[in-house]
Amino acid sequence: MNNKNTVLATLVATCLGFSTALYAHGDVVPQSVNTGELETIGEEWLDENPYRAPNEQNALAIDIGSSAYNQNCARCHGLEAQSGGIAPDLRLLEPGLDGDDWYKERVINGAVRNGAVYMPRMADYLSQEALWAIRTYIESRPLPE
Template sequence: MANNKFLSSIAATALLGVTLSGQVLAHGDVTPQAVDTQGLLPLGEEWVDENPYRKPNKDYELAVKVGSSAYNQNCARCHGLEAISGGIAPDLRELSSDFDGDEWYQYRVRNGAVRDGAVYMPKMADYLSQEALWAIRTYIESRREEM
């Protein structure tokens, strides 16, 4: 009888462990995912000051497409699906579509966000190219137009 209780206890603990690990993994892979920027104007190593793909740039539509995929792979888990924040992280659609908004965006993607030693957002520029990050910004701006 004692052996059955012991085995039941082990089975319950294993089931709890599987359940919890499934919940943790359900959040998704938090490692930034690579972005294919083929077709976008190459920007080089030096960061540009303003979004180079903003309308009326000829690459605007492609940048929105690339940015949508990149955003949903790398940003949506915190900033919300379709760039609509659920309140956990800032709603990026509220950034102005001008130099000031670009400056803030560039600062944050290059430096990340750390408070009291906790990393709230990694330095995305360590993982994604300037082209990918500006494409994400272009996608966010396209979503802003729909607000």
Template sequence: MNNKNVLRALLAAGVFGMAGLVLAHGDVTPQKVETTGLPDLGDEWLDENPFRGDSEYHDRAVEIGASAYNQNCARCHGLEAISGGIAPDLRMLEPTIDGDDWFKERVINGAVRDGAVYMPRMADYLSQEALWAIRTYIESVAPQE
């Protein structure tokens, strides 16, 4: 084999190797979240985060939300909710009903642009309790003013 053929073979192996890594990214279906310790919130979506602030469930929601966020959100929104710029930095959401409105809109309807799914409809996969726990975790790591 001459040097050109060896170089071509190495280049082809590299390209196919990288393609294998991309295909090996894995299943991006949201992972189930165990919400034991949180109250059942029912099927009707609440308008405001029930675990915020003085809620007796706040600490448990942060604990569950941290795990759920890392399993389902971190790959796009960043570790510890610190965005790398690909997806919105969720720590910047207002910790009020206004931020809750935006959060609900996204987790219920997802984000689709020009037919491309940027974020799945997480409410199709995760319970209201799990999603509000994620919101509670995000608020717990947001920069304090």
């Protein structure tokens, strides 16, 4: 094999290797969240975020929610809850009960349009405690200017 063919073969093999690695990323399994230090909520979904200030566990929920968000939500909704345009900027959710209602609906039912899954049903993978901790974290992030 001459030098030109060797370079071409190496380039093709490298490209195939990268495309396989990218394809392997594929469907990402949500990462588990350790909520052991948070007060247990139970199976029945609450209507309102239980960790919102002035709850004494607010700071802990923000810490847990930060890790959970960045492992499970950031790839679509942006690092540190700053949307990069792929999915909605969650910092813009309405505060309080109205925003909680939309958030709860979305994490329980996901988002499907024309048969395409835009967001999985996160409640199938993460506990209510983890999901409310994520909401608490999102609420702690500064609004865009």
